[in-house]
Amino acid sequence: xxxxxxxxxxxxxxxxxxxxxxxxxxxxxxxxxxxxxxxxxxxxxxxxxxxxxxxxxxxxxxxxxxxxxxxxxxxxxxxxxxxxxxxxxxxxxxx
Amino acid sequence: xxxxxxxxxxxxxxxxxxxxxxxxxxxxxxxxxxxxxxxxxxxxxxxxxxxxxxxxxxxxxxxxxxxxxxxxxxxxxxxxxxxxxxxxxxxxxxxxxxxxxxxxxxxxxxxxxxxxxxxxxxxxxxxxxxxxxxxxxxxxxxxxxxxxxxxxxxxxxxxxxxxxxxxxxxxxxxxxxxxxxxxxxxxxxxxxxxxxxxxxxxxxxxxxxxxxxxxxxxxxxxxxxxxxxxxxxxxxxxxxxxxxxxxxxxxxxxxxxxxxxxxxxxxxxxxxxxxxxxxxxxxxxxxxxxxxxxxxxxxxxxxxxxxxxxxxxxxxxxxxxxxxxxxxxxxxxxxxxxxxxxxxxxxxxxxxxxxxxxxxxxxxxxxxxxxxxxxxxxxxxxxxxxxxxxxxxxxxxxxxxxxxxxxxxxxxxxxxxxxxxxxxxxxxxxxxxxxxxxxxxxxxxxxxxxxxxxxxxxxxxxxxxxxxxxxxxxxxxxxxxxxxxxxxxxxxxxxxxx
Numbered sequence: 001x002x003x004x005x006x007x008x009x010x011x012x013x014x015x016x017x018x019x020x021x022x023x024x025x026x027x028x029x030x031x032x033x034x035x036x037x038x039x040x041x042x043x044x045x046x047x048x049x050x051x052x053x054x055x056x057x058x059x060x061x062x063x064x065x066x067x068x069x070x071x072x073x074x075x076x077x078x079x080x081x082x083x084x085x086x087x088x089x090x091x092x093x094x095x
Numbered sequence: 096x097x098x099x100x101x102x103x104x105x106x107x108x109x110x111x112x113x114x115x116x117x118x119x120x121x122x123x124x125x126x127x128x129x130x131x132x133x134x135x136x137x138x139x140x141x142x143x144x145x146x147x148x149x150x151x152x153x154x155x156x157x158x159x160x161x162x163x164x165x166x167x168x169x170x171x172x173x174x175x176x177x178x179x180x181x182x183x184x185x186x187x188x189x190x191x192x193x194x195x196x197x198x199x200x201x202x203x204x205x206x207x208x209x210x211x212x213x214x215x216x217x218x219x220x221x222x223x224x225x226x227x228x229x230x231x232x233x234x235x236x237x238x239x240x241x242x243x244x245x246x247x248x249x250x251x252x253x254x255x256x257x258x259x260x261x262x263x264x265x266x267x268x269x270x271x272x273x274x275x276x277x278x279x280x281x282x283x284x285x286x287x288x289x290x291x292x293x294x295x296x297x298x299x300x301x302x303x304x305x306x307x308x309x310x311x312x313x314x315x316x317x318x319x320x321x322x323x324x325x326x327x328x329x330x331x332x333x334x335x336x337x338x339x340x341x342x343x344x345x346x347x348x349x350x351x352x353x354x355x356x357x358x359x360x361x362x363x364x365x366x367x368x369x370x371x372x373x374x375x376x377x378x379x380x381x382x383x384x385x386x387x388x389x390x391x392x393x394x395x396x397x398x399x400x401x402x403x404x405x406x407x408x409x410x411x412x413x414x415x416x417x418x419x420x421x422x423x424x425x426x427x428x429x430x431x432x433x434x435x436x437x438x439x440x441x442x443x444x445x446x447x448x449x450x451x452x453x454x455x456x457x458x459x460x461x462x463x464x465x466x467x468x469x470x471x472x473x474x475x476x477x478x479x480x481x482x483x484x485x486x487x488x489x490x491x492x493x494x495x496x497x498x499x500x501x502x503x504x505x506x507x508x509x510x511x512x513x514x515x516x517x518x519x520x521x522x523x524x525x526x527x528x529x530x531x532x533x534x535x536x537x538x539x540x541x542x543x544x545x546x547x548x549x550x551x552x553x554x555x556x557x558x559x560x561x562x563x564x565x566x567x568x569x570x571x572x573x574x575x576x577x578x579x580x581x582x583x584x585x586x587x588x589x590x591x592x593x
Contacts, residue, residue, distance in 0.1 A: 019449055
């Protein structure tokens with residue numbers, strides 16, 4: 001089933017992805033074509049088949065919680081687009 | 096290889112030959128680094144294989160390598176120039192993922208693979224071009240322009256690790272690192288006429304590698320012979336406390352697996368990988384390779400079928416974008432990365448992401464977000480994970496009775512720049528033969544097996560989980576019986592003359 005323009009806008013909103021009006025139609029058509037190719041999966045019988053999230057059996061990897069030096073604040077701020085003193089600068093979250 | 100070899104001549108040799116010459120004192124690591132940088136720089140206007148050249152770091156590393164060489168403390172890779180895909184973090188050196196989003200981003204740590212190469216004394220020549228965030232099969236989706244195939248500059252080198260493949264094929268460096276999520280090492284290796292290996296999922300640490308699809312991707316080597324693949328794989332492989340998905344298993348001595356020939360290897364040829372749309376020249380080259388395997392004593396079984404492989408492409412294009420949509424959620428324009436100034440927090444975030452990411456990345460984030468969204472999760476993501484189990488089981492069954500599976504790497508040779516960029520599905524079909532392997536998690540290698548219309552063809556060998564040794568053994572034996580991997584493209588000579 002092809003996507004609608006509203007669905008494309010809704011998905012973009014969920015992904016916090018700003019898309020221009022002229023991108024909506026293109027994405028709608030391209031995504032609809034890609035989704036069509038997913039239909040073949042329904043022809044595979046997966047009754048009682050467990051899902052695979054990772055390809056070899058390794059679970060619950062644990063280690064001792066040992067204190068060690070963290071990265072420096074200077075390093076953390078090295079790539080920040082906007083900072084002020086010891087803070088990252090962001091727009092007000094609550095308006 | 097004689098003691099009279101110059102650093103310029105050594106650029107055409109393999110890494111293990113370069114290393115031996117360095118240790119014999121034929122020339123210094125500094126001289127080899129200078130020669131490498133000069134050739135790479137001369138080739139760049141034509142190839143665009145690199146995003147960042149690391150002249151200063153390379154010379155510092157070379158000087159340090161020379162101290163080790165003189166002290167007799169050299170490892171096999173000490174002083175050997177390497178290229179590093181620009182998805183892999185290099186401390187203090189711009190690491191972009193070929194995205195506007197990360198242009199100027201300087202990692203504060205090395206990736207584990209970078210650290211291991213540094214400790215081995217390798218010399219970093221530069222950061223190689225790729226499809227943005229490793230999403231693509233042509234290296235056209237780069238914010239820094241497309242990389243060209245050294246065999247034909249009108250054509251793509253494959254992708255996403257196209258820069259690494261192109262510079263190794265053009266004899267810029269003998270070794271480079273790539274990453275492979277659905278074929279991003281093997282397919283460009285095939286299209287550029289060199290060798291490329293995707294390790295078993297969990298064999299190599301992903302710490303410090305910019306994440307795309309965490310359950311599928313691995314870092315692996317590009318090289319021009321099997322011995323070099325073994326050398327680089329052995330250097331980067333192993334358990335890492337910083338990556339909980341690495342296998343706590345010892346790394347075998349890969350060099351020891353070489354030289355054992357093909358005699359008695361049970362090789363299956365699964366019919367699903369020989370698709371209708373594959374180019375006749377690719378089919379012929381692969382068929383001739385099968386004859387070489389048989390002549391060398393391999394036991395060929397053509398009655399092998401992995402029927403669920405028909406679902407591999409849709410499974411991949413649900414799972415990989417789903418994981419990508421989660422992994423790329425971190426790019427919010429606040430802590431690092433591209434930032435767009437606007438009047439509200441949400442608008443800033445949406446505009447930073449909308450303008451920072453390119454078209455293919457946005458497409459995949461959209462697919463993944465849709466597949467994971469309420470009401471579609473069961474039909475898409477969960478269903479894909481279940482079919483993934485079916486594919487894994489078929490590979491497990493195949494390797495119960497075979498040592499290797501043999502297939503083409505790509506159904507086609509290098510295509511023209513621009514030919515598939517407007518048609519995502521046509522682009523995705525390029526990885527038909529490589530994607531099933533990432534879904535199952537097995538290791539695989541692409542090796543040169545001939546030419547079709549003047550362009551290289553790749554042969555894919557797949558082995559059981561953690562059986563990289565079998566791949567290297569077969570690649571080395573096939574390379575001894577043929578000379579496809581020794582063919583060099585014309586672009587080499589252009590660069591060499593300056």
